[in-house]
Amino acid sequence: MSAAPEVVENDYDSFAEAYAAENEASLNNAYYTRPAILNLAGDVSGRRILDAGCGAGPITEGLRDRGAIVTGFDSSAKMIELARKRLGADADLRVADMGKPLPFPDGAFDDVISALVLHYLEDWTAPLAEIRRVLKPGGRLILAVNHPIIYKLIHPEADYFETVKWSDDYTFDGQEAVLTYWHRPLHAMTDAFTEAGFRTAVVSEPPPAPEAYELFPEELAGRTAFLSFLFFVLEAV
Secondary structure, eight states: OOOOOOOOTTOGGGTHHHHHHHHTSOHHIIIIIHHHHHHHHOOOTTOEEEEETOTTSHHHHHHHHTTOEEEEEESOHHHHHHHHHHHOTTSEEEEOOTTSOOSSOTTOEEEEEEESOGGGOSOOHHHHHHHHHHEEEEEEEEEEEEOHHHHHHHOTTSOTTSOEEEEEEEEETTEEEEEEEEEOOHHHHHHHHHHTTEEEEEEEOOOOOTTHHHHSTTTTTTOSOOOSEEEEEEEEO
């Protein structure tokens, strides 16, 4: 008997096109995460920015449109292929793994964006150290992760204070997929940031973009905001 094929967690290559299509105009991505990240970044004209885990490149594109000098990487070769279609063949896009040494020199960037990436990783020590290395002193890490309350809402019997793996089922543009995350409590996040040489400047639970209320009236009825992701701006010290 042949061995069963190894299951690859968060295999974005297998559903990259469906994920990118689904999130092009979704509430959580197009009208929540992306505008929140861009708002936190502020005036980026002329700034050298690394989009760490860029996916199909929508945030990278938004930063470039605002005058940033952008570089992006993702562990999914298919996602990088989609990002090249969006950003052009000459865009500085690479396949690289957040959990391994990054192919960039020390102090290469003014800012690093990491939107919805770190929550896939059990250990943040090496990834945060690499991000800190490629940032210039005083540079910013702007990131979004699953809000730690979400795991407890979905699994009320669970221990919020444990760092634990969990999975959830999704349908992206008609294609089923499973995403596997690592829940960690808020203090574990901020402790990791401090140990890596960052100062927490902003913790944000933003509302969606203003136009979302007309586009998603049922989902947002009676709400000024909702719990989904938690956003940080960290400064390299």
